[in-house]
Amino acid sequence: MRIRQGQFSFLPDLTDDDIHAQAQYAIDKGWAVSVEWTDDPHPRNTYWEMWGHPMFDNKDAAAVVFEVNECRKEHGGKYIRVIAFDASHGWESIRMAFIVNRPAEEPGFRVVRQEGEGRSVRYTIESYAAQRPEGQRYA
Numbered sequence: 001m002r003i004r005q006g007q008f009s010f011l012p013d014l015t016d017d018d019i020h021a022q023a024q025y026a027i028d029k030g031w032a033v034s035v036e037w038t039d040d041p042h043p044r045n046t047y048w049e050m051w052g053h054p055m056f057d058n059k060d061a062a063a064v065v066f067e068v069n070e071c072r073k074e075h076g077g078k079y080i081r082v083i084a085f086d087a088s089h090g091w092e093s094i095r096m097a098f099i100v101n102r103p104a105e106e107p108g109f110r111v112v113r114q115e116g117e118g119r120s121v122r123y124t125i126e127s128y129a130a131q132r133p134e135g136q137r138y139a
Contacts, residue, residue, distance in 0.1 A: 003041050003106055006081060006097040016065050019082065019100055023061035026084035026096055032056040034083050035067045037075045037101075042109075042127050048081065068100050077103045 008014060014022070026033050033055045036048035051071040055063060064082065071080050080101035083094050107128035114122045 003079070003099070003102070003108075005041065005043065006099055008098045013102070014098065014100055016069070019068060020061045020065050022096070022098065023064035023082060023084075027059060027061055027064075029084075029086070029095075030088070031084040031086045031095055033058060033061075033064050034085065035064070035071050035080065036083060037071055037078050037080045039078045040127060040130055041079045042130070043125065048079075051075075051080075054085065072101055076101065079103070 002009075004010060008022075023033050034053075035051040037051055038045065038048040051074075052067055055067075058064070068080065068082065078101070079099060081097055081099045084096040086093065086095040109125045109127050112124050112126050114124065116122065
């Protein structure tokens with residue numbers, strides 16, 4: 001199962017040139033670009049591990065591609081994404097996020113049913129990867 005999160009998730013994997021173009025777009029808009037990684041891509045896991053520091057004053061997208069490739073060397077078997085943060089008044093949030101690296105095997109999710117009092121039924125999503133300890137989920 002292929003995880004569908006962020007922009008471009010239904011497209012084929014992005015090349016370094018594609019990443020450069022998208023990062024340059026974000027930089028031209030004045031957004032701070034960051035690289036993050038995780039081994040738990042649950043849709044509600046919004047806090048991924050940050051790779052390096054946010055690139056607030058970066059004017060060249062080649063630095064973003066460099067950081068992505070450095071992160072791939074260390075965490076190549078995990079999910080890596082690029083995010084762009086808009087600090088302008090009224091937004092102060094992420095304007096763009098896309099996955100740039102995936103593990104070879106993506107186990108996906110399952111729906112867990114929880115029955116409560118009476119006829120109360122709740123459903124939640126659980127990642128198959130989370131069944132293994134952190135650090136052993138992918139590579």
